[in-house]
Amino acid sequence: xxxxxxxxxxxxxxxxxxxxxxxxxxxxxxxxxxxxxxxxxxxxxxxxxxxxxxxxxxxxxxxxxxxxxxxxxxxxxxxxxxxxxxxxxxxxxxxxxxxxxxxxxxxxxxxxxxxxxxxxxxxxxxxxxxxxxxxxxxxxxxxxxxxxxxxxxxxxxxxxxxxxxxxxxxxxxxxxxxxxxxxxxxxxxxxxxxxxxxxxxxxxxxxxxxxxxxxxxxxxxxxxxxxxxxxxxxxxxxxxxxxxxxxxxxxxxxxxxxxxxxxxxxxxxxxxxxxxxxxxxxxxxxxxxxxxxxxxxxxxxxxxxxxxxxxxxxxxxxxxxxxxxxxxxxxxxxxxxxxxxxxxxxxxxxxxxxxxxxxxxxxxxxxxxxxxxxxxxxxxxxxxxxxxxxxxxxxxxxxxxxxxxxx
Amino acid sequence: xxxxxxxxxxxxxxxxxxxxxxxxxxxxxxxxxxxxxxxxxxxxxxxxxxxxxxxxxxxxxxxxxxxxxxxxxxxxxxxxxxxxxxxxxxxxxxxxxxxxxxxxxxxxxxxxxxxxxxxxxxxxxxxxxxxxxxxx
Numbered sequence: 020x021x022x023x024x025x026x027x028x029x030x031x032x033x034x035x036x037x038x039x040x041x042x043x044x045x046x047x048x049x050x051x052x053x054x055x056x057x058x059x060x061x062x063x064x065x066x067x068x069x070x071x072x073x074x075x076x077x078x079x080x081x082x083x084x085x086x087x088x089x090x091x092x093x094x095x096x097x098x099x100x101x102x103x104x105x106x107x108x109x110x111x112x113x114x115x116x117x118x119x120x121x122x123x124x125x126x127x128x129x130x131x132x133x134x135x136x137x138x139x140x141x142x143x144x145x146x147x148x149x150x151x152x153x154x155x156x157x158x159x160x161x162x163x164x165x166x167x168x169x170x171x172x173x174x175x176x177x178x179x180x181x182x183x184x185x186x187x188x189x190x191x192x193x194x195x196x197x198x199x200x201x202x203x204x205x206x207x208x209x210x211x212x213x214x215x216x217x218x219x220x221x222x223x224x225x226x227x228x229x230x231x232x233x234x235x236x237x238x239x240x241x242x243x244x245x246x247x248x249x250x251x252x253x254x255x256x257x258x259x260x261x262x263x264x265x266x267x268x269x270x271x272x273x274x275x276x277x278x279x280x281x282x283x284x285x286x287x288x289x290x291x292x293x294x295x296x297x298x299x300x301x302x303x304x305x306x307x308x309x310x311x312x313x314x315x316x317x318x319x320x321x322x323x324x325x326x327x328x329x330x331x332x333x334x335x336x337x338x339x340x341x342x343x344x345x346x347x348x349x350x351x352x353x354x355x356x357x358x359x360x361x362x363x364x365x366x367x368x369x370x371x372x373x374x375x376x377x378x379x380x381x382x383x384x385x386x387x388x389x390x391x392x393x394x395x396x397x398x399x400x401x402x403x404x405x406x407x408x409x410x411x412x413x414x415x416x417x418x419x420x421x422x423x424x425x426x
Numbered sequence: 427x428x429x430x431x432x433x434x435x436x437x438x439x440x441x442x443x444x445x446x447x448x449x450x451x452x453x454x455x456x457x458x459x460x461x462x463x464x465x466x467x468x469x470x471x472x473x474x475x476x477x478x479x480x481x482x483x484x485x486x487x488x489x490x491x492x493x494x495x496x497x498x499x500x501x502x503x504x505x506x507x508x509x510x511x512x513x514x515x516x517x518x519x520x521x522x523x524x525x526x527x528x529x530x531x532x533x534x535x536x537x538x539x540x541x542x543x544x545x546x547x548x549x550x551x552x553x554x555x556x557x558x559x560x561x562x
Contacts, residue, residue, distance in 0.1 A: 039445070365478040365499040373445055381478075395479075395498065424450055425500055 022320050028405050030055040030312075041375030044410045044417075049193050049223060049354055049401035050379050051245045054309070058248060061308035065301045073300055074274065074291070088300050091307035092290070095255055098310040099240060100231035105289040106263060108256040109298050113222040114143040116241030116256035117187070119293065120218055121147040123267040124185055128155035135178045135186040137162040137170050141193050141385045144220040148187055157184065164391070168195040168346035176207050183212035190224025190240075194383040194399065195346025196354025198227075205236040216262065222246055226403065227325065227352050228318030238262050244302060249309035253302030256293075263289055270295035321404050325352055328402045328411065335415050339422065345397045356383075356397040359418075362425050364398040370421035371398075376414050429511040432524075436532045448534070449501070456504030462496040473549050478502050480546040484557050490515045491558060495550065505547050508533065513554050521558035526551055 028034050031053045036043045045053060065087070071080035073088045089104075096104045110116040128134065134148050134157055152159040160178040164170045170188075179186070186208050191198050201219055208217050221242035224230055232240045239262070244253040258266065268275060268286055272295040277285040286292045332355050336342050341360035358364065368380035381396045382389045389396055400414055430438070442448045462471075462481055471481040478499035485492045493514050495506045512529055513521050530547075 363478060363499040366501045369501045370449065373449065420446075424446070424453060 022316060022324055022404060024324070024405065024407055028407075030057070031405055032056060032059070034405060038375040038377070039373055042413075044376040044413050046400040046402065046406065046410070046414060047377045047379050048226070048403040048406070049196075049246070049399065051251070052226060052248050052403055053405070054248055054250070055312050057312050058250065058305050058309045062250060062301050062305045065304050070301075072297055084300055087304050088298070091303040094307035094310050095257075098230070098314060099225075099255075099257055100233050101257055102233060103260050106257055106260050108258065108263070108290050108293045109303055110241070110254040110256050111252055111299070112243035112245070112254035113220060113241045114147075114243075116239075116254055117143055117147050117218065117220065119256055119266075119269045120187075120239055120241075120258075121151045122269055124216075125151035125154045126267065128152065128157035128184055130156035131182060132157040132184040133160050133178075133180060133182045134158070135160045135162060135175075135183055135188075137175065137188045137199075138164045138388055138391050139168070139170060139189055139192040139195065139197060139199070139385075140187075140220075140388065141189070141222070141383065143222070143384070144187055144189060144218075145385075145387065148185075158182075162188075164197075165348075166392070167348045168192065168197045168392070169348035169350065170197065170199050172200055172203050172207060175204055176211070179208060179211040181212055183208065183215045185216050185218070187218040187220065189220040189222070190230070191227060191352060192346070192354070192388075193223050194354070194385045194388055194397070195348070195356055196223075196351035196401075197346060197348045198350040198352055200350075201235050201237070209236070223353070228313075228321050232257055244306035244309065247306075247309055248313055249306035250302045253299045253306050255306075260289070263293070266293065268292055268295075272296050274298075316404065322352070324404055325402060328406055328408065329353070329355065331408050332400070332402075332411050332414075335411065338415065339418055341422075342418075345392055345394060353403065354399060354401045356399045358394055358397055359422060362422060364396050366425050367398045367418065367421050370424060371414070371417045374413075374417040374420065376417045378414075429507060429514065432512045432529055435508060435511055436529070439533050452504035452508070453500055454504070455507040456500045456502070459496070459503050459507045459510075460494070462494060466494075467496065473546055473553055478546070480506070480550060482550055482553055484554075486561070487515065490517055491521065491554075491561065493554065497546070502546060505535075506550065508535075509547065509550055509554070518558040518561035522555060522562065 033053045069084050071084040073085040076082045092107045093104050095107045134152055136148050138161055149159055162175045162178045190201055205217050208215050217237040218239035219237045221240050225242040226247045238259050240257045242255055245251040275287055275292045275295040277287045343358050345356045364380040371378055379399045439448055467481050471483050473480040473482050478497055480497045483494045493510055497503050512524055
């Protein structure tokens with residue numbers, strides 16, 4: 020099944036905008052994706068017709084809100100292939116999800132224990148573990164990448180040992196687009212350190228289709244709604260039931276308790292025990308709308324189209340003198356990160372912006388990775404299914420103009 | 427390098443009628459701004475709150491404050507030149523009295539390079555003003 024890109028574009032009202040009198044060319048999808056009308060409608064409908072607090076069903080609207088909210092949880096369960104709906108914990112985003120896990124691990128880790136991450140990490144999946152190690156006395160081990168930005172299974176295995184207690188790595192790198200061999204990585208952890216837990220940072224992975232947490236075999240998978248066409252401020256931490264069931268509560272308060280006296284409290288069951296307070300109800304419903312929208316497309320067709328955009332861009336890159344791709348792993352998706360000799364990425368960003376082309380420049384919240392690759396930062400264009408080859412043409416023309424002006 | 431006066435810059439920019447020539451003007455100011463020595467690009471001179479690296483070194487010369495500044499991004503260097511044109515070798519009280527917002531507005535920079543961009547313009551203006559305040 021092929022995709023009707025023009026029909027898809029029409030569903031995104033923002034894509035009709037102009038910026039500085041030029042049609043918007045939005046190539047910052049790794050930072051956040053735009054929202055289709057159905058997601059915007061879901062938010063508006065919720066606030067216009069249903070708004071009520073959940074799990075306190077004393078009245079009609081509360082029942083309706085609760086039903087929509089819990090249906091949204093089931094939608095996520097289906098989307099990521101989770102075994103049980105109680106395994107889906109609402110968070111504010113990837114960062115919060117990783118923190119829920121890392122804060123508890125910081126209490127359990129000891130000197131002599133090892134936590135393994137990779138050189139690809141963005142700060143959300145690095146600072147969390149680095150601080151958990153500092154607090155507990157555990158050692159942080161960092162698996163090296165190739166200069167291409169590829170993480171080999173061998174390099175990852177080299178950091179594993181019987182002392183490994185936790186590993187955390189990205190499904191797809193935000194700065195480079197490298198797709199990691201997550202299934203084999205999880206297998207390697209199970210072989211070397213059967214008791215170690217594995218978290219996958221799915222911030223980028225979730226938007227490129229085909230996440231199946233059971234097939235991956237990990238213990239946790241964290242992602243943000245806004246990177247997969249959903250609202251900001253909502254995300255998901257998925258955890259295997261047996262692991263989450265007794266996971267230390269991280270926020271206490273309403274919703275997460277079973278019984279409370281003035282002096283004591285007992286915790287409720289999953290998922291509520293890890294979701295204190297009134298949740299982001301509208302966000303959850305909006306995210307479910309986004310996932311349902313995204314699921315209507317054949318994930319292989321989406322991947323194939325994204326790969327087509329990428330090879331088109333890579334072929335055009337040779338037209339720009341001095342352009343060097345940063346991250347050219349054969350397994351990469353969605354991210355075209357680059358530097359141009361003699362030109363600072365921030366300057367490229369300014370001049371592209373003036374032409375209506377939105378990209379990201381800088382360190383991509385991955386300072387150690389930039390240092391590892393020997394660049395202060397990059398310019399990054401990131402594609403998704405509503406982008407077109409014609410937009411990539413506009414991007415390259417804008418880039419040529421930037422280069423002429425800046426040299 | 428002798429910087430043009432703020433009034434000259436405003437006149438120059440008003441004369442340019444498309445964004446490309448305006449950007450080119452700022453880029454050319456950036457190219458002309460003297461660079462700091464590598465040895466002067468020290469963390470203590472770094473201005474916080476900038477997306478690209480920006481350094482500012484101040485010096486008291488008699489009754490005026492002198493500034494040298496640099497960035498690794500060319501357009502930011504141009505913007506820094508615009509700021510220096512307003513503040514360099516001025517008395518602290520003149521620095522504080524200068525209406526920088528009106529100046530940026532008359533340069534029509536709000537549309538093109540806004541203070542929310544994190545390019546450090548606001549941060550550097552804030553730092554220059556607080557240095558001036560300390561001298562008054």
